[in-house]
Amino acid sequence: MIEFLHTYGMLFLVGSWPNGPIGGFAGTLILAALGLAGAFPAALVIGVARTSGNAPLKWLSSAWVHTFRSIPLIMIVFWAYFLLPVMIGFEVPPFSTALAAIIVYESAFLAEIVRAGIQSVPAGQVEAARAVGLGYFQTLWSVQLPQALSNMIPSLVNQFVSTIKATSIVYIIGVQEAAFSAQQINSIELTGALRTYLVLALFYFLLCALLSRLARRLELHLQNKRLGLAI
Amino acid sequence: MLSDPEVVGMLTTGITVTLRLFAGALAGGFLLAMVLTGINLIPSRLVRAVVALYVEYHRNVPTVVQILVWYFGMPEILPEAIRVWINQGNTEFSFALIALSLNVSAYYYEDIRSGIRAIPATQVEAARSIGLGAVQALIYVVLPQAVRYAVPPIINRSIILFKDTSLAMVIGVTDLTYQTKRIENATFQTFQIFMISTLIYLCMALLISALGSHLARKYPASFKS
Numbered sequence: 335m336i337e338f339l340h341t342y343g344m345l346f347l348v349g350s351w352p353n354g355p356i357g358g359f360a361g362t363l364i365l366a367a368l369g370l371a372g373a374f375p376a377a378l379v380i381g382v383a384r385t386s387g388n389a390p391l392k393w394l395s396s397a398w399v400h401t402f403r404s405i406p407l408i409m410i411v412f413w414a415y416f417l418l419p420v421m422i423g424f425e426v427p428p429f430s431t432a433l434a435a436i437i438v439y440e441s442a443f444l445a446e447i448v449r450a451g452i453q454s455v456p457a458g459q460v461e462a463a464r465a466v467g468l469g470y471f472q473t474l475w476s477v478q479l480p481q482a483l484s485n486m487i488p489s490l491v492n493q494f495v496s497t498i499k500a501t502s503i504v505y506i507i508g509v510q511e512a513a514f515s516a517q518q519i520n521s522i523e524l525t526g527a528l529r530t531y532l533v534l535a536l537f538y539f540l541l542c543a544l545l546s547r548l549a550r551r552l553e554l555h556l557q558n559k560r561l562g563l564a565i
Numbered sequence: 566m567l568s569d570p571e572v573v574g575m576l577t578t579g580i581t582v583t584l585r586l587f588a589g590a591l592a593g594g595f596l597l598a599m600v601l602t603g604i605n606l607i608p609s610r611l612v613r614a615v616v617a618l619y620v621e622y623h624r625n626v627p628t629v630v631q632i633l634v635w636y637f638g639m640p641e642i643l644p645e646a647i648r649v650w651i652n653q654g655n656t657e658f659s660f661a662l663i664a665l666s667l668n669v670s671a672y673y674y675e676d677i678r679s680g681i682r683a684i685p686a687t688q689v690e691a692a693r694s695i696g697l698g699a700v701q702a703l704i705y706v707v708l709p710q711a712v713r714y715a716v717p718p719i720i721n722r723s724i725i726l727f728k729d730t731s732l733a734m735v736i737g738v739t740d741l742t743y744q745t746k747r748i749e750n751a752t753f754q755t756f757q758i759f760m761i762s763t764l765i766y767l768c769m770a771l772l773i774s775a776l777g778s779h780l781a782r783k784y785p786a787s788f789k790s
Contacts, residue, residue, distance in 0.1 A: 404724070404770035406731035408742055409763055416755050495625075502627035506735055513630060520637065528638030535626045535634055542625035 338529060342519050346537060349510045355429075357510030359537055365429070365504070365511055366497040369436035370490075376441040381448025382474065395445065402442035407500050411435040415507055432504035440497055447489045451482035488556060491549035495542045502538070512537060566757045572748055579744030580765065586662060586730045586740060591723060593666030598673035605678075616674075623671035628664070629732045635664040636736040661733035665726065672722045680715030681707060683786075713786045720777030724770050731766075741765060 349357020356364065383395035402410070414435040418426045426434075455478050463473040505514035516534040520527055567573060605616045623631065636657065640648055651659045684707050692702035734743035745762040749755050 400771065401767060404728075404767045404774075405763055406728040406742065406766060408731045408734070409759070409766060412742075412746070413759060413763070416759075499625075499627040502629045503732060503735070513627075513633070516630075516633070526641075528634070528641045531630065531634040531638045535622075535630050538627055538630060539622060539625045543621060546625065 358515045359512045361511040372437040373440035377444030380445035384449045399442045428508045432509045451486035455481045488549045488553040495545045579741035583741040590665035594669035597670035601674040620671040632664040636660040657738045661738045669726045676718040680711040683714040
């Protein structure tokens with residue numbers, strides 16, 4: 335086992351880097367982080383539209399959320415795979431294809447988190463802001479969103495965990511990430527597939543369990559803050 | 566495209582396999598979750614630790630990795646008899662079904678557990694004080710309330726399970742996604758076939774969630790009358 339990790343540890347962690355593109359768990363983390371970061375601005379707009387009073391906007395944003403939450407990520411990846419080159423006119427590397435698919439997919443989930451965050455702000459806050467003369471966007475920007483965002487932090491960490499897990503599918507279009515490394519090792523070793531995949535599972539387990547624990551602690555912290563308890 | 570009987574045949578196979586995988590994992594996962602709930606009642610630290618580890622493993626490892634572990638890894642340590650038995654049928658389908666059932670069981674178990682935990686202890690005390698036995702209190706008082714708390718998250722998880730059946734394509738299960746790729750390779754009508762399959766996934770998932778909100782409306786968790 336020690337020897338196995340000694341031989342393939344780096345391939346698991348960073349892929350073929352520095353002699354090739356960065357991959358392995360570093361690739362997974364980069365993909366998940368960029369995916370969430372890219373999806374967030376879109377999610378903010380969609381989430382706000384979901385809570386707005388404008389019927390067409392509400393309908394459109396709901397349709398977006400329900401559609402992309404109901405389609406498997408693998409399908410969206412395939413869509414991106416053949417639609418992106420047609421749309422922008424040149425070949426797209428697998429990493430960008432996967433990133434585009436993840437951004438679209440995650441925007442729907444993040445939008446729901448944004449919506450829940452905004453709705454968790456007491457209505458009195460909005461009424462008070464409007465009463466002192468702030469407009470709709472001013473209220474949104476300087477009263478609702480700052481409070482909503484801090485309420486959203488635990489959910490965002492959880493969504494990051496989900497995204498890390500979801501990215502493991504993109505190895506099928508050749509993106510260099512953790513599951514791709516495992517597949518490479520498997521084709522070098524030919525035997526001992528159980529060991530290879532269990533090590534892969536272990537890496538994911540440690541990463542995601544740690545992040546989930548962090549989310550739980552943040553959640554607790556937030557609950558105490560809401561109840562006005564000293565921490 | 567849909568006038569070609571061959572394409573329709575492949576598509577039908579895909580839909581059938583996806584639905585079988587979904588129904589099988591749903592039933593298997595639910596049974597396993599019940600068994601886990603029962604096992605966790607055993608007052609032993611070791612048993613609880615094992616159950617907790619089982620749940621954590623299935624929640625923190627990507628579903629696709631779990632499928633790969635079962636398909637590529639497990640045959641190495643499975644007893645000969647079981648391996649032969651699995652290989653007699655559809656090997657890929659069986660391993661995908663096992664992996665998805667185990668995966669979803671961990672989530673169902675957590676949903677059932679938090680449903681039961683949502684019922685205040687005073688409910689049991691009240692039930693016992695009017696003369697119900699422990700089992701009667703469980704059946705007539707705790708479970709009917711707990712189920713109402715557990716159903717919405719279970720439905721949500723089932724939608725995710727339905728989407729996760731598409732992951733079985735990585736080991737070659739002929740589900741809807743796999744068949745879509747095959748039809749695309751055979752006809753080159755990429756846009757049409759992907760549109761058809763995406764719509765099928767979309768409709769099925771929306772149907773399950775509509776069923777969920779119907780149940781949630783019919784059996785609301787809080788008993789306000």
